[in-house]
Amino acid sequence: xxxxxxxxxxxxxxxxDFQSPEIDTLANKVDVYSMRETTDETVRIDFVFDAGSLKTxxxxxxxxxxxxxxxxxxxxxxxxxxxxxxxxxxxxxxxxTERATISAIGLREHIVTIAKxxxxxxxxxxxxxxxxxxxxxxxxxxxAISLEKVSTQARRAFxxxxxxxxxYGDLTQLEDYDEIDQKDLIEFHKHKxxxxxxxxxxxxxxxxxxxxxxxxxxxxxxxxEVTTIDYDYSYTPNNIHVEKEQALQxxxxxxxxxxxxxxxxxxKFSVVNTILGGYxxxxxxxxxxxxxxxxxGIGSGVAQLLETGYFFISTEVGKEFxxxxxxxxxAEITLLQTxxxxxxxxxxxxxxxxxxxxxxxxxxxxxxxxxxxxxxYGLDFSYYDKFIKEVNExxxxxxxxxxxxxxNWEDFTVVSAG
Amino acid sequence: MVEFERFELDNGLRVxxxxxxxxxxxxxxxxxxxGARDESPERTGFAHLFEHLMFGGSVNIPNFDGPxxxxxxxxxAFTSNxxxxxxxxxxxxxxxxxLWLESDRxxxxxxxxxxxxVQRSVVIEEFKQRYLNQPYGDLWLEFRxxxxxTHPYRWATIGKNIEHIKEATMDxxxxxxxxHYHPGNxxxxxxxNLELEEVKRLVTKWYADIPxxxxxVRNLPQEPKQTEFRTKTIERDVPSDVYTYGFKxxxxxxxxxYEADLISDVLGRGKSSRLYKRLKKxxxxxxxxxxxxxxxxxxxxxxLSVHPSDGATLEQIDTEIWxxxxxxxxxxxxxxxxxxxxxxxxxxxxxxxxxxxxxxxxLAMNELMGDANLINTETELYEKVTVEGIQKYAKEILQKxxxxxxxxxxxxxxx
Numbered sequence: 001x002x003x004x005x006x007x008x009x010x011x012x013x014x015x016x017d018f019q020s021p022e023i024d025t026l027a028n029k030v031d032v033y034s035m036r037e038t039t040d041e042t043v044r045i046d047f048v049f050d051a052g053s054l055k056t057x058x059x060x061x062x063x064x065x066x067x068x069x070x071x072x073x074x075x076x077x078x079x080x081x082x083x084x085x086x087x088x089x090x091x092x093x094x095x096x097t098e099r100a101t102i103s104a105i106g107l108r109e110h111i112v113t114i115a116k117x118x119x120x121x122x123x124x125x126x127x128x129x130x131x132x133x134x135x136x137x138x139x140x141x142x143x144a145i146s147l148e149k150v151s152t153q154a155r156r157a158f159x160x161x162x163x164x165x166x167x168y169g170d171l172t173q174l175e176d177y178d179e180i181d182q183k184d185l186i187e188f189h190k191h192k193x194x195x196x197x198x199x200x201x202x203x204x205x206x207x208x209x210x211x212x213x214x215x216x217x218x219x220x221x222x223x224x225e226v227t228t229i230d231y232d233y234s235y236t237p238n239n240i241h242v243e244k245e246q247a248l249q250x251x252x253x254x255x256x257x258x259x260x261x262x263x264x265x266x267x268k269f270s271v272v273n274t275i276l277g278g279y280x281x282x283x284x285x286x287x288x289x290x291x292x293x294x295x296x297g298i299g300s301g302v303a304q305l306l307e308t309g310y311f312f313i314s315t316e317v318g319k320e321f322x323x324x325x326x327x328x329x330x331a332e333i334t335l336l337q338t339x340x341x342x343x344x345x346x347x348x349x350x351x352x353x354x355x356x357x358x359x360x361x362x363x364x365x366x367x368x369x370x371x372x373x374x375x376x377y378g379l380d381f382s383y384y385d386k387f388i389k390e391v392n393e394x395x396x397x398x399x400x401x402x403x404x405x406x407x408n409w410e411d412f413t414v415v416s417a418g
Numbered sequence: 419m420v421e422f423e424r425f426e427l428d429n430g431l432r433v434x435x436x437x438x439x440x441x442x443x444x445x446x447x448x449x450x451x452x453g454a455r456d457e458s459p460e461r462t463g464f465a466h467l468f469e470h471l472m473f474g475g476s477v478n479i480p481n482f483d484g485p486x487x488x489x490x491x492x493x494x495a496f497t498s499n500x501x502x503x504x505x506x507x508x509x510x511x512x513x514x515x516x517l518w519l520e521s522d523r524x525x526x527x528x529x530x531x532x533x534x535x536v537q538r539s540v541v542i543e544e545f546k547q548r549y550l551n552q553p554y555g556d557l558w559l560e561f562r563x564x565x566x567x568t569h570p571y572r573w574a575t576i577g578k579n580i581e582h583i584k585e586a587t588m589d590x591x592x593x594x595x596x597x598h599y600h601p602g603n604x605x606x607x608x609x610x611n612l613e614l615e616e617v618k619r620l621v622t623k624w625y626a627d628i629p630x631x632x633x634x635v636r637n638l639p640q641e642p643k644q645t646e647f648r649t650k651t652i653e654r655d656v657p658s659d660v661y662t663y664g665f666k667x668x669x670x671x672x673x674x675x676y677e678a679d680l681i682s683d684v685l686g687r688g689k690s691s692r693l694y695k696r697l698k699k700x701x702x703x704x705x706x707x708x709x710x711x712x713x714x715x716x717x718x719x720x721x722l723s724v725h726p727s728d729g730a731t732l733e734q735i736d737t738e739i740w741x742x743x744x745x746x747x748x749x750x751x752x753x754x755x756x757x758x759x760x761x762x763x764x765x766x767x768x769x770x771x772x773x774x775x776x777x778x779x780x781l782a783m784n785e786l787m788g789d790a791n792l793i794n795t796e797t798e799l800y801e802k803v804t805v806e807g808i809q810k811y812a813k814e815i816l817q818k819x820x821x822x823x824x825x826x827x828x829x830x831x832x833x
Contacts, residue, residue: 002627004478004522008514010489016442039440042768078699081689086754088761107765134698137727138705144657148553246655248551249543280492281483293539296547316547348488355490355509362441363773 013354016388018381019367021201024215028222032215033371034202035364043111043204044103044365045214046092047119050226051100051192054167057184059176063135064188065095068102070131072124077131080121089114097168098229098306099198108205112213119217122193127185140177147174151316153242153417154251161238161413162257162310166231197221201372203365233257233308237410242417250322250418254329255312256411260304262377265402267390269302272402274349275341276300276332277313281348283332284313292328294321306376311406319418326414336403340396353391357384420777420793423614424785427622429630430602434781434790435617436609438774444510444610447778448520449786451605452598453500454577455570455638455716463577466497467541467586468594472504474533476523489515497575500715501786507775510610514620521624524604527595534588541583545576553656554826564650565664565822569641569716600631607782609774641666641717649823661732662824663722663739665815669715671787676803677811682709682720683759684751684808685742690758692742693722703730703738715787720815732825746812750805763800 021033053061069084069091071077084091087110092103102122104115146152156171163169200218202211235257259266270278277284277300284298298315317325361370361384374383422436457464472495473482486493491508493516506516549555558574566572577583606625608617644666667678686693686709697704706725712718726735771777771793784792 002623004518004525007479007485008512008518010512010515013490013509040768040772042765042772078690078695082758085688085690085762086758088758088763088765090762090765105765105769107768110761134702134705137702138725141658141705141725141728145553148657150551248546279487281487289540290536293536294543296540296544316543316551318543318546348484351490352487352492355487356492358442358490358509359492359507362443365772 012351013358014388016358016361016384018361018370018384020381021368021371026215026218028197028219030197030218030221030223031199032202032218033199033368034206034211035368036202036204036206036211038203038205038364041107041109041205043108043202043206044105045111045115045204046201047102047104047122047218048198048201049100049102049193050196050198050224051188052096052098054097054229055192055227056188058170059172059180060184060188061100061192062095062139062172063132063180064185064193065093065100065102066135066139067127067131067185068093068122068125068193069118070125070135071128072121072126075121075124080117083117084114087114089117091118100192108210111204111206112210115214115217119220123220125189127182127189129182132180132182132185136177136180140174143172143174143177150244150247150249150251150417153244154253154415157240157242157417158253158255158312158413158415161240161415162235162255163233164235166233168231168305191224193221195222195224197223198226201368203368229307231307235413237413240413240415242415244418247418248319249316250319250416251316252322252325253312253314253415254326254412255310256413258302258309258311258406260302260307260309260377261374261379261383265406266302267387268394268398269402269406271349271353271391271394272336272399272407273300273302273311274353275345275399276336276407279349279352283335284329287328287332288315288317288325292321292324294318294325294328322416322418330409333403333407333409336407337400339400341399343396346394346396346399350391350394354388357387420771420781422781422790424790425618427601427626429626429628430633431621431625431628432605432785433621434605434607434785435612435614436607436774436777436781437612437614438609438777439611441611441774442510443507443774444513444516444612445505445507445608445774445778446513446516446520447503447505447607447609447775447782448524449605449607449782450502450504450599451603451786452502453498454573454575455499456598456636457570457573459570459573460582461586461590462573462582463541463575464582464586464590464594465502466575466577467537467583468591469495469497469502469504470537470541471527471533471591472523474530474537475528476519477526477528479519479522480528482519482523485515486519491516499571499575501783503779503782505775505779510612513608513610513612517620517624521628524599524601524625525628529588529592531588534586534591538583538586541576542580545580545583549574549576554654554660556654557660557662557824557826560650560652561662561664561822561824564648564824565666565719566641566717568639570638571641571714571716596631597634601625601628602630602633605782605785607778607785609778609781638716644820644822647818647821647823649825651825651827653827653829655829656826658728658828659726660826661724661726661735662826663724664719664822665817666820667711667718667720667815669718670713671715674811674814675718676799677807678718678720678815679711680756680759680763680800680803681746681808681812681815682711683762684746684755685709686722687759687762692745693739696742697735697738701738703727703735743812743816747809747816751808753805756803756805756808760800760803764797767797
């Protein structure tokens with residue numbers, strides 16, 4: 001009879017092969033990154049612009065991005081959508097704080113035509129007032145729904161407190177949708193789209209001819225200096241409660257302004273974060289979900305912004321468990337600061353983190369994402385070698401020291417909504 | 419083309435193996451042929467609660483997650499009305515760890531009182547978080563019993579109400595395991611850069627001694643044909659109204675499913691669909707509208723979800739929706755329009771099969787539906803759909819007497 005209590009041998013990962021995309025630079029200085037060794041017919045092309053929400057006032061960036069396919073002098077929005085749909089194509093619009101990513105998605109046989117339609121629509125958009133108004137109505141409705149959620153309320157209160165001196169904390173309000181000046185959209189489009197292309201990334205098995213066609217599309221834009229952001233990220237921690245009487249659960253956000261991957265402690269702090277709340281077996285999940293049953297889920301993380309970052313703990317708990325949950329979170333942090341993590345737990349977390357990096361690098365699109373996520377911060381693939389090395393080397397004492405340095409309750413803003 | 423091999427153990431466990439040389443990861447996907455439809459009407463939400471208990475330690479291994487994470491892997495699971503699916507993603511060299519863990523919990527659980535007690539409260543919090551404490555979160559809790567009269571699809575996977583979860587006992591947990599969790603009721607799919615012989619050896623090593631049991635014959639009350647229009651209006655504390663329509667249709671795998679799926683695409687998938695163009699862009703009666711099919715195994719539903727514009731009335735919107743529906747029944751869809759939606763289906767399918775995990779889940783699900791190879795032939799089945807077929811099934815499905823409508827009204831807060 002086999003002994004089922006004994007775990008099979010495992011081997012640890014010591015090295016991951018990262019594959020860099022091909023890099024071409026266009027005459028207008030725009031970089032084109034491509035991963036063409038793929039095994040299926042899918043293609044995704046991202047056009048990335050210096051058009052994030054911080055580069056203008058409030059909702060102008062969001063609206064400009066979402067209106068890119070809303071019609072031009074000679075084509076209606078219906079005609080543009082029809083032309084893309086006919087070829088089985090999809091578009092994507094994602095506006096982050098710093099950048100706007102406009103995607104053309106489809107199968108290889110049609111992708112060049114889809115991308116041409118996308119670029120033509122983007123360049124010639126005329127911001128028809130009727131289209132603006134329809135979008136405003138629909139966005140306002142969606143936002144009103146979202147504002148009912150305690151998770152949204154807590155996240156908004158948390159961000160506006162953490163970043164009360166910078167536009168990261170300046171959130172869209174419902175009334176912002178009431179009046180928009182078409183001129184603002186036109187102006188933003190002119191500067192941040194027509195002259196704001198940062199790079200193009202391509203994942204899919206394009207041949208040279210198709211790749212050249214995409215490059216030509218890139219040449220229709222230009223690349224001006226990026227608007228730089230230089231804000232004051234200092235803040236004073238606060239306790240905030242947003243009351244929602246009939247809520248059944250309370251959303252909790254706890255955290256502080258911290259740093260992004262450019263900081264020397266970022267990698268090792270990631271290990272501390274993982275132990276605390278960064279995976280299913282984390283201490284917060286074990287205590288607050290698996291031991292006490294207060295919540296369906298709890299987690300922590302470091303959100304990275306271009307010039308800074310923030311640490312957060314996030315959960316939704318039964319209304320009656322709010323104070324108990326905050327106490328339990330505090331207890332877990334104190335434990336990290338006072339007792340060294342066991343070698344067993346630390347080794348599990350190290351293996352888990354490196355296994356995740358391997359999984360997150362699986363496939364051409366994933367590899368492109370890894371590349372972009374270092375390139376954005378002026379780093380290269382050697383960052384991941386450093387990452388694996390530092391994760392493998394961190395000691396229980398370092399974990400404890402970092403917890404003492406960065407996880408002090410008095411530095412935290414604590415928000416509850418519900 | 420997704421290539422695969424099949425083999426079966428003497429205890430009835432069906433195994434699918436897909437070799438993928440492009441990935442460093444391996445997937446172990448275990449599908450159990452049990453879902454919320456197999457629950458007693460007095461104990462709804464049980465299949466899903468049980469899924470949580472599957473992580474509470476097994477007969478020989480106290481902790482499921484720890485060893486898998488130690489091996490660099492991660493895992494999760496989901497329950498639907500039809501199935502329960504568990505998956506592990508591990509670096510390929512540590513495949514055996516996942517097989518060790520999964521086989522032990524197929525053999526038997528630890529069944530601790532503590533685990534039951536805690537997971538009961540976790541699921542109750544999940545119920546609140548996802549269904550009660552969200553705007554429109556109880557939509558399906560209201561819609562299902564309106565649309566289904568006898569079939570167990572009349573309750574949602576989470577259950578009819580929190581009380582059913584509170585009352586679950588350990589004896590019921592054990593009984594559920596005995597009935598539904600055994601090799602003959604499971605499909606195991608393993609994928610990664612692995613060799614068939616090695617996979618066979620490891621699967622035999624860990625699973626062959628799990629006792630086989632008789633597969634329970636499913637005998638569900640089937641839903642009778644709907645013969646009257648059903649509508650219900652409820653008031654909720656939400657910012658705006660939402661209208662939901664459901665038309666009964668065949669289950670996945672039955673004749674007419676692909677036609678119905680494409681009918682929903684013509685009506686309301688994306689910005690060039692008929693409902694979107696007419697009701698949103700042209701008439702501005704809605705801020706959003708879309709159509710889709712449920713894809714359930716038994717009697718399914720073609721759904722319309724409608725977000726009315728401020729000031730638009732139900733009557734105006736309803737009239738326009740029925741105009742578009744009547745047009746689908748009276749006039750053949752143009753070949754070009756059919757080609758357009760089939761092109762979208764192809765793109766969606768190609769993207770949905772990216773990655774070794776997605777492929778494994780699809781292979782296991784298709785095997786349960788009758789043939790794992792459906793993953794490779796499904797596109798052809800869509801391509802075989804004709805404009806006449808679309809019209810035929812539109813006439814059959816899109817009838818008023820086959821329609822259920824739920825109106826969620828925003829409560830007016832006059833203070």
